[in-house]
Amino acid sequence: MPLTPDQQAEVDAQRAQAQPTLRAVSPGMEKHLYTAIPVLDHGFVRVIDYMGDDAAICQAARVSYGKGTKSVQNDEGLIRYLMRHWHSTPFEMCEVKLHVKLPVFVARQWIRHRTANVNEYSARYSILDREFYIPAPEHLAAQSVVNNQGRGAALEGEEAARVLEILKTDANRAYDHYEAMISQEGQLGLARELARMNLPANIYTQWYWKVDLHNLLHFLRLRADAHAQYEIRVYADAICNVVADWVPFAYKAFEDYRMGGATISATALDCVRRMLKGEEVTQENSGMSKGEWREFMDTLG
Amino acid sequence: MPLTPDQQAEVDAQRAQAQPTLRAVSPGMEKHLYTAIPVLDHGFVRVIDYMGDDAAICQAARVSYGKGTKSVQNDEGLIRYLMRHWHSTPFEMCEVKLHVKLPVFVARQWIRHRTANVNEYSARYSILDREFYIPAPEHLAAQSVVNNQGRGAALEGEEAARVLEILKTDANRAYDHYEAMISQEGQLGLARELARMNLPANIYTQWYWKVDLHNLLHFLRLRADAHAQYEIRVYADAICNVVADWVPFAYKAFEDYRMGGATISATALDCVRRMLKGEEVTQENSGMSKGEWREFMDTLG
Amino acid sequence: MPLTPDQQAEVDAQRAQAQPTLRAVSPGMEKHLYTAIPVLDHGFVRVIDYMGDDAAICQAARVSYGKGTKSVQNDEGLIRYLMRHWHSTPFEMCEVKLHVKLPVFVARQWIRHRTANVNEYSARYSILDREFYIPAPEHLAAQSVVNNQGRGAALEGEEAARVLEILKTDANRAYDHYEAMISQEGQLGLARELARMNLPANIYTQWYWKVDLHNLLHFLRLRADAHAQYEIRVYADAICNVVADWVPFAYKAFEDYRMGGATISATALDCVRRMLKGEEVTQENSGMSKGEWREFMDTLG
């Protein structure tokens, strides 16, 4: 359960208070507001606010391109055109604010996306809760033997049991010691900003994260990708579902042109042309390295 | 009249369609939505959308600072504290989207503020309207004789008349020629992206401009300042009024700590301390240059 | 001649003063420093400073990926790998500072790329020179009849002559009036910040523009593209040559993966697979709109 009963009561109260507005309203997003979408064992994603919808993207594009865009009859066609031709500024006209609870090692990857606004819970001022990410057994992956980036098969049996035992015990011991160090009963109590250094990277933190749709889609392209670490990918997947409800046309175009599409080099494009003419193209005569050729074969399915 | 009757009808239609939302609503901002606030002779500022209110700033701050901020009892006190201590991220949690119509030379200053999203009307694709900024006589300022930045007194009599005549005639002639060059009656017609180069910098353009509250306040501090060029300052002043209605606590804190406040150097601070002890401080024994001393005297009123 | 004799003497003096440094040095870039590369009729691009080289990209990547990158044996292979997999941060470790002289309407497009540092010549404080871009006859393109974005064939005969006459005469008249308005002989003289509004968008301005390699390549991908306006493309082309000398491996990877490559949608990728299996794929059974299909056919050559 990611939320305490108190927190759930607060969400319910927020969802009970509809007010009239003259702004653009996205019905798909109103449905999500404030509700906690569970992610991992203790994390969540909550939509706190949003600005704009599919129509807002088109409105901005039509200011830019004026009469030039009238030839594209409808909003969906225009959005597909903008996505296909890398017109990013109309997508920047939508904005979303999320409340996210996530393990620190996930937060460290996430924050590398710099074009966003963040307010994180501060362990200088406040005391962190005793909540740690402990992977489900099926996600206890081995180091890949193929490359340095991926994961291999899940650990099993004794090895898996030992890892889980270590993660749980160390996390709890670290937290016990954190509490003991800051306690002010019978002692001065270590400063919180120092005591936190004893806590491991699977402890949960939380933040408000606000980002425009263009930069959010860029984040999702990288983090909902099969090569992203599982623990951040599940957050990206949860957000993908939210975006699909928020701006359905933009999300469909994103799926077609970005998530499901591929970028092909000049060399690879030349190979495709040769193959379509019936030529036998192999790695040796392709002009590609073995690694590139393997990826190219994957792209062609 | 900045809006055509068609445009005004569109605004009226937009203002007639209230819908329920669960998001934070700012009553002061709902009042402004879509309406054109006239600026200069043909320009305007229109609020198209907004996200957040004073409470959203506090909500984000309380996530960051947790229990640490409970000691500040109320929202206004917390906002003043955040502004005083340069905590910028809570203010980034609010966002506004404006539709602005403005002369090109003002747009060129404005765009130097890079932390914003912009969709400008494109003169590559579309045809610009015949609308030029012609200063009111009282704003036809002479070059300052004191420094290179400011304006002097307004021109008068024949000189003023001649300047107005030039600005009007040149603008209209340039536009006549622009139309003649792109006309496709009896000729190929020059590409719009080339023909536009004949148009002067007082022609009006328009854009959608989206920015977070922190960066907007930074813009306003520089552009609503007495040293800013009059033609951009009137836009900043119009936006100040909007912000005051949108987030009244934040705006009051901004007025007190930024617009009405002053930044004082270590040297100047030392002079203040000496003066308060009764010492006679002059430019000569102040450690400041003449320029700095003059500005310091202005600050002390 | 883009430089005056005085300016050329200054360049010569700067190029005569080599000093020892312990920093990374790019021999290809030292060759360019300070020299003006002519662009359009009065414009130029000058390299003023740079940071890093191909090795600096690899150095940063190896800090990030540690032992994981040792498997890529050499610098060129690593750089190709980084480019192929959209690892942008190592490319951000190189930086370049350019001095550019360019028409105002080109500057207005350029400045839309916000992730850069800019110091532009200020017409508030200073007096602009009498220099205007007048297209060469072969670049006097007609408006495209196919779409709103492109140019058609060059104007010819009387129409071309008339356009050139208008551009030259209007520019000079506007400048005469600019001078007359700011003149302080026998009158107060209009403030420069106001007088500039009479000047057309083909007047030249200049700026220092500083950007990291990742963002520069993004700029070049959009602006050296065949669909970019000719007048900005020639600047991008000039900069491409500079980058090829500065970071040869990175530039070659950029040419292969970005400039010469293509992004293909999921739908188009599916069509390629079907075509490679021998299926007859047409626009009708492709799942693409007519516009997309036409672009897809262009991509497949």
Next chain:
Amino acid sequence: MPLTPDQQAEVDAQRAQAQPTLRAVSPGMEKHLYTAIPVLDHGFVRVIDYMGDDAAICQAARVSYGKGTKSVQNDEGLIRYLMRHWHSTPFEMCEVKLHVKLPVFVARQWIRHRTANVNEYSARYSILDREFYIPAPEHLAAQSVVNNQGRGAALEGEEAARVLEILKTDANRAYDHYEAMISQEGQLGLARELARMNLPANIYTQWYWKVDLHNLLHFLRLRADAHAQYEIRVYADAICNVVADWVPFAYKAFEDYRMGGATISATALDCVRRMLKGEEVTQENSGMSKGEWREFMDTLG
């Protein structure tokens, strides 16, 4: 010793290879290049590259302000003028690239400054070293009893000993378990990207960090401040010394106008004026809250 003998040999080799360049050279910075400045128990700051010097700031400003800046006779005067009037873009024309080794909890604060380029050592791909920050006894501060932000006196005696024992033991145990989990001897070995989650926030990481001078000074203003956490302040202090050698005029102006200066609210400014007229001003008649008044009294010394 922050560097291993191998690393020191590499630094020595890099410092032995001076090459000629035509770029601006800062003698004060050449002195620092590659050398490790020790910070905390295992950390360091190393200058890897830089662009520009004091003269480059002025050069950019003179492009912007043209003849308008000739009245400021010398570079130092111009730099002070720019700093005093918040002209930030000329300072953006200088850039520095640092290699920093720092504890993870410090890195987490640091990364909140988003306007910089970062390549961090990746614990997804690589194995972290067994190096942890253990505070010196005099920095084992208690939680402040006055406010939630500061530190109180240092812990002493048994309490201090117990805290140090916890920090050392927990860090080493966590690292032992990290090694045990990823070991591939007789087991699959847990993926590195998962195993790292067991490591505490005082483990050292490292990154390349590249930033322009304007944003660096903003970072230093906040992080070299007396209210910043000690463990990040020592990094900021080390960088301050580097900047003082790199751009001496800019650094002096920064010290006077930013580090040693103060921002005073409109209300406080009014109080100063009243005090200078001889009026008795107290918190009660000042218009300030108790917190503001206390800070104001501190400012006035």
